[in-house]
Amino acid sequence: MVYKEWLKEWLELYVKPSTKERTYMKYRRQVEKYSPRARGLRGGRAVRGRIAKILRDVTERGMAASTVNGVLFVLKSSLKKAVALGIAHRQFTDAIVSPKAREKKVVCFNKDEQKKIERYVLEHNMPYFFGIALSLYTGLRNG
DSSP states (O other): OOHHHHHHHHIIIIIGGGSOHHHHHHHHHHHHHHOOOOSOTTOHHHHHHHHHHHHHHHHHTTOOHHHHHHHHHHHHHHHHHHHHTTSSSOOTTTTOOOOOOOOOOOOOOOHHHHHHHHHHHHHHTOGGGHHHHHHHHHOOOOO
16 A cells, blocks of 8 residues: 555544544645655655655754644554554654754734734724734734
């Protein structure tokens, strides 16, 4: 079986029924975007090399550590299930470690910028603008 086909099967048969819809969609996006073009599940070295390359590429693109770890989790979990079902010979991703996370610089509004935003919200009296002001002072964020 081709690994990419197995990933789709793993998602539909083992992930979708046992996780929340949002988790399933996150894993599906990761599979669609990052899954290796490996020939088969039995070619351990070839698949392992492609997986390591994917992780390196994702890291070099400056992706967040959580994205890199999420991709690695999907790859490891899918292969672990393949071994349990006898589709693959062994779980060879254990030797692959997550690349070191890079710290991202956080950019914040300064006090003057916050006051300008607050003033604009109050002057324009639009109900949905109050959420913007609320998030400035409470740390609320999307998601």
